[in-house]
Amino acid sequence: MWCVKRGPTTAGVRLCFGLALDGVTRGCVAHMEINETPLDINQLRRSCRSCGLYELCLPAGINEADLAQLDAAVRDKRVLARGDSLFRQDDPFISLYVVRSGSMKTVVADANGDTQVLGFHLPGEIVGVDAMAHDRHLCTAEALERTSVCELPYPRLQQVLTQVPGLHRQLLRVVSREVASEQSHLVTMGRQQAQERLAIFLRSLSERFGRLSRDTVTLNLTMSRYDIASYLGLVVETVSRLFTKMEAMGVLTVSRKHIVILRPDLLAVMCGSPGLKTPEAKQQSARA
Amino acid sequence: MWCVKRGPTTAGVRLCFGLALDGVTRGCVAHMEINETPLDINQLRRSCRSCGLYELCLPAGINEADLAQLDAAVRDKRVLARGDSLFRQDDPFISLYVVRSGSMKTVVADANGDTQVLGFHLPGEIVGVDAMAHDRHLCTAEALERTSVCELPYPRLQQVLTQVPGLHRQLLRVVSREVASEQSHLVTMGRQQAQERLAIFLRSLSERFGRLSRDTVTLNLTMSRYDIASYLGLVVETVSRLFTKMEAMGVLTVSRKHIVILRPDLLAVMCGSPGLKTPEAKQQSARA
DNA sequence: TACCCTGATGGATCGGGATCAACCGGCACC
DNA sequence: GGTGCCGGTTGATCCCGATCCATCAGGGTA
Numbered sequence: 245m246w247c248v249k250r251g252p253t254t255a256g257v258r259l260c261f262g263l264a265l266d267g268v269t270r271g272c273v274a275h276m277e278i279n280e281t282p283l284d285i286n287q288l289r290r291s292c293r294s295c296g297l298y299e300l301c302l303p304a305g306i307n308e309a310d311l312a313q314l315d316a317a318v319r320d321k322r323v324l325a326r327g328d329s330l331f332r333q334d335d336p337f338i339s340l341y342v343v344r345s346g347s348m349k350t351v352v353a354d355a356n357g358d359t360q361v362l363g364f365h366l367p368g369e370i371v372g373v374d375a376m377a378h379d380r381h382l383c384t385a386e387a388l389e390r391t392s393v394c395e396l397p398y399p400r401l402q403q404v405l406t407q408v409p410g411l412h413r414q415l416l417r418v419v420s421r422e423v424a425s426e427q428s429h430l431v432t433m434g435r436q437q438a439q440e441r442l443a444i445f446l447r448s449l450s451e452r453f454g455r456l457s458r459d460t461v462t463l464n465l466t467m468s469r470y471d472i473a474s475y476l477g478l479v480v481e482t483v484s485r486l487f488t489k490m491e492a493m494g495v496l497t498v499s500r501k502h503i504v505i506l507r508p509d510l511l512a513v514m515c516g517s518p519g520l521k522t523p524e525a526k527q528q529s530a531r532a
Numbered sequence: 533m534w535c536v537k538r539g540p541t542t543a544g545v546r547l548c549f550g551l552a553l554d555g556v557t558r559g560c561v562a563h564m565e566i567n568e569t570p571l572d573i574n575q576l577r578r579s580c581r582s583c584g585l586y587e588l589c590l591p592a593g594i595n596e597a598d599l600a601q602l603d604a605a606v607r608d609k610r611v612l613a614r615g616d617s618l619f620r621q622d623d624p625f626i627s628l629y630v631v632r633s634g635s636m637k638t639v640v641a642d643a644n645g646d647t648q649v650l651g652f653h654l655p656g657e658i659v660g661v662d663a664m665a666h667d668r669h670l671c672t673a674e675a676l677e678r679t680s681v682c683e684l685p686y687p688r689l690q691q692v693l694t695q696v697p698g699l700h701r702q703l704l705r706v707v708s709r710e711v712a713s714e715q716s717h718l719v720t721m722g723r724q725q726a727q728e729r730l731a732i733f734l735r736s737l738s739e740r741f742g743r744l745s746r747d748t749v750t751l752n753l754t755m756s757r758y759d760i761a762s763y764l765g766l767v768v769e770t771v772s773r774l775f776t777k778m779e780a781m782g783v784l785t786v787s788r789k790h791i792v793i794l795r796p797d798l799l800a801v802m803c804g805s806p807g808l809k810t811p812e813a814k815q816q817s818a819r820a
Numbered sequence: 821t822a823c824c825c826t827g828a829t830g831g832a833t834c835g836g837g838a839t840c841a842a843c844c845g846g847c848a849c850c
Numbered sequence: 851g852g853t854g855c856c857g858g859t860t861g862a863t864c865c866c867g868a869t870c871c872a873t874c875a876g877g878g879t880a
Contacts, residue, residue: 355804377711424666484858766868832872835867846857846858
């Protein structure tokens with residue numbers, strides 16, 4: 245769902261992806277969660293306009309009249325149960341999607357059938373951009389829990405893009421953000437040790453929760469250890485051992501999928517690769 | 533540089549990134565290489581219109597009148613010497629670039645100063661898309677040899693995007709292709725062994741040379757072993773040993789930066805991860 | 821020629837993380 | 851209750867690739 249928000253200090257209207265969250269939300273939309281019963285379109289739009297996610301919004305010169313057209317690009321939201329897939333690898337490209345609530349993972353399977361998790365997607369994040377190039381989805385998107393998404397059928401979206409100037413710039417920004425996030429993931433996979441990878445993952449998750457106005461120290465992981473391992477290019481055993489080790493170090497507490505970050509400062513230190521380059525740091529990590 | 537080509541079989545006009553190549557090119561543009569002396573704009577445009585790169589073109593409903601506007605988005609090409617950077621990490625985002633001839637690498641440096649190669653860019657490929665999200669370049673783009681690029685100043689490009697319908701779709705496709713290629717790189721880094729990584733890299737390079745109508749078995753690597761290693765998440769020694777090993781296996785010949793692929797079929801087999809999953813294949817790779 | 825510098829190669833060793841295996845707790849199911 | 855299954859944890863061992871080191875080939879300079 246696209247939504248508009250008047251910035252408190254900015255003159256222009258702000259355009260954003262993503263909107264009503266269930267669970268921990270603040271303000272106007274928290275009381276109208278609708279995961280169980282399909283909501284009528286009008287109510288959906290209202291919730292969209294009153295969207296409280298500032299971080300996910302970017303300035304765009306768009307007025308109320310344009311907004312109507314924008315809304316036209318959005319089809320009713322879809323609700324997925326845990327394990328349901330939004331689209332599957334090799335499916336024809338029909339729509340882009342934005343996560344409204346819940347969480348998803350994207351997965352590729354190679355010729356041999358074994359898979360790799362490419363990413364996790366939280367509310368306000370876009371899914372499906374890799375398909376625009378080849379008109380076919382290159383990965384499978386699967387819900388990690390009960391998840392609702394906004395569907396943006398691409399033909400309709402394109403019409404709106406031509407009618408609403410500034411919107412395609414917005415879309416390009418979002419897609420570019422996708423590129424940037426994958427680049428940083430590449431660096432993680434290329435140069436970081438296992439422990440640094442996990443630390444970076446947890447911090448990234450914590451930071452994204454923060455953007456959603458959620459608690460940044462209490463993480464409820466919706467993905468399995470297998471998913472985390474696959475995403476980080478490790479095996480489950482390694483991930484499990486690292487959680488145990490981090491707990492022993494007093495950085496966090498682990499109880500199944502429930503993580504509490506006790507020392508965000510230490511976690512931040514553990515993200516830096518300097519850890520293993522300088523001799524002093526080597527000793528330090530040896531002591532740990 | 534943007535260029536237009538009438539498809540031989542397709543009714544519509546085709547829009548593409550990328551154009552005149554130096555070195556091994558076929559047909560109309562091969563004789564007018566201009567790396568040494570700056571060419572006047574008109575000649576540049578002519579070479580652009582007669583661009584022979586089919587693979588890099590995608591259908592777009594664009595007529596001759598629109599083309600004029602398109603050309604307006606392109607600034608004079610820039611020529612870089614080996615080692616010159618097109619933009620540096622943290623530079624403000626001003627333009628997108630398309631490689632015309634030569635080759636580039638994109639590199640990120642983390643806080644500690646050590647770097648990782650994110651990608652290599654051949655003629656017809658776009659550089660700088662990661663900067664659209666944050667208005668700042670997240671990586672450094674450096675020429676690996678004498679390289680010429682087309683500069684697309686973003687404000688001008690945006691104007692043209694609003695005026696030429698179908699063009700932003702084109703741009704989204706190209707950016708999406710960037711996402712897709714990074715995803716496949718991620719899978720390589722996450723799941724493949726060192727030898728598979730190098731094989732995949734060489735095959736990708738060979739395939740991209742093919743799209744440029746170049747020889748697909750004779751590769752002149754413009755990047756150093758260090759660059760390759762960094763790109764693949766390995767160290768130079770490993771890359772060097774693997775080249776030697778592959779040569780011993782009769783897959784290719786190596787002479788410094790000059791590679792000849794003798795057995796593309798074997799190279800293809802070496803790309804598959806099945807290599808190390810099934811017991812039989814394990815024996816096979818042990819025998820090798 | 822001698823000298824230096826950089827990029828590439830090859831050998832010896834070490835260690836981080838994969839692999840294989842056992843085990844445990846929760847849960848659905850008959 | 852018993853059984854099987856799945857997700858997660860832990861231990862023992864192994865191996866691939868990193869690390870450290872020496873050497874070599876080219877290319878430039880004096």
